[in-house]
Amino acid sequence: MTVDAEVSELFRAERGRIVATLIRLTGDWDLAEECVQDAFARALECWPREGVPRRPGAWLTTTARNRALDRLRRSSVEAAKLREVVAVLDESPDEADGIGDDLLRLIFTCCHPALVLEARVALTLRTVTGLTTAEIARAFLVPEATMAKRLVRARQKIRNARIPYRVPPAHLLPERTGGVLAVLYLLFNEGYAASGGAELVRRNLCVEAIRLARTLVALMPDEPEAVGLLALTLLQDSRRDARFDDAGDLVPLDEQDRSRWDGGQVEEGVALLDSALRRGRPGPYQVQAAIAACHATAERAEDTDWPQIALLYGEPPSSSRPRSSG
Template sequence: MTLGAAGSVEAVFREERGRLLATLVRQFGDLDLAEEVASEAVAAALEHWPVHGVPGRPAAWLLTTARRKAVDRLRRDKAYAARLALMHADAEREAVALPTEEDDVPDERLRLFFTCCHPALPIEAQTALTLRCLAGLSTPEVARAFLVPAATMAQRIVRAKRKIRDARIPFRVPDAHELPGRLPGVLRVVYLIFTEAYAASAGPELVRANLAEEAIRLARILHRLLPDEHEVMGLLALLLLVDARRAARTDAEGALVLLDEQDRSLWDRDRIAEGRTLVVAALRARAPGQYGLQAAIAAVHDEAADVATTDWPQVVELYGVLAQVAPSPLVDLNRAVAVAMRDGPAAGLELIDALADDERLRGYHLLPSARADLLRRLGQHGDAAVAYRLALETVGNEPERAYLERRLSEMVRAQR
């Protein structure tokens, strides 16, 4: 097998996984079957493409192959086919459609989003299942998003799929009055897709640009579906304001460039303008939500000429409000970094050290990385080196690893 053919299969499947699964589930009504035949189609491609070449429409080839394998399996398994017929009958009886214009539901993925985010599932199961099936994240990548072991996450995903099957949850976009109840899970999924895109959990690249665009596209769809929902506005604003910096986050060689070193002329001013308009609308809510508050923080960064002139007191204040609205150790960590920028590294270090025993941050490389940076700024090179080594034990993507290794080398030299 040639490396090129294998790489083509992996690239196509990673980018088209969500669309492929959603189309198969729509046709056959079973998520397990869809995943199994999609994997079989990939296996067939790994055998076929090295010999006959990569087809002109590789995604269509995978879909056609998967459909054939699903039909073959159903023909062999009458009991399976009978159960699927029952599921289809339930779905047709219960289905309530939103307006059918293409702009409202442009493909099958949004339907599968809402299926995975059914209120019968716990919120974490909703998010985990959707990230795994639609965003194309691996189980370890999903586990990283939740700060739990991969084995724990695998069990959650299995249980969620079983719940969908046993409860015969229909594959459909819910009626308009049902959408707000499904919204928190869907918003969280889109947010976590973007989080993975912004800083990939593994691989040679820092940013997964296609995944970032997919998250923004989905957020735009939700905004069209629910134009008056403040948290939808907030999420779309957040994604636009953060993604606006994408071109400046790495240099020509793909190396990580931190915020204080970025060439801000490379930032996407159109996205910043759109995001700022949305965040103003989002913050008009009687009680601003977590995405609107995060978007407001991103807007403060985007409006500053440089790190030195950033309104750090306002950033700290916004993180304080966010910690009340959506408590999280990650929010506390980000607030500690902002405090360090406002009050000095010693003040931030004290707050970060208070988070050291939080089990939810175990294995999260940004905690020791942030601690190492503050120790470096304080001139405590030996302690900083220890913290950089801890961060290197759990960092995923190569640009972040290279940055931490460079900083570690600087600390080692500084001790000589």
């Protein structure tokens, strides 16, 4: 792999958690994002000359941390605050413990219910997945300035109202986890509702939603609804190549060429769903995934297990029953 390719791979895989760690250390979202950006730029500069370090993630975190230290020392932050932050930054080891915890903290904070829903979605895309403000604006069909303002307001509220940077305590966890899942679900549906190739940026939201759902499942393996949501998104997305004809028009489910469905993704979705259901704590996402699985595993449209689907539609409580999509 070339250094460039390796850096962009690391950007996708590691950027979110490095930003998450820097936010914890500095308490400053803008500073954290800028320093992580700088660290990746340094990597592109140094690694071709010096070779890729043995632990590139740790190298990036340390570089970003040192950059933050530099910037804080040179800034006009009041002395006491500076000493406090510098002490935290100095103490933290190269490879901080509980790296996954930082990422989970970040996700929960981005999805805090005191932020308006569209801000939660934008902030998650910007901070966790690293999409640019311009990309997010295009995906949500708003001017870039509007999206930038939305992000600034959200970060301001987090700071000014002191929205805590943490994984919620046990008594809040079920409710807040539901909130995180709702953000990922909305993200996926935004992408799924987009039509053909002209709206590639929006289709990309499906990819990001699946990636985020994977991250969440890795961080919260005991949460069956998170697994259910990942299964649901994989199963729906498995039809992406068959959903539109050459003219870009939507092809109804029963007329789709099922050989163009992504078999590997269906298999993974079904396996995930089974593992979630075995926990015996069903919920709206698992039920929806089960419905999607009935469609995905029918070889022909007429083989669809409609009685099972009818049964499943009776399942979710009416208040939380998400709308179904084609």
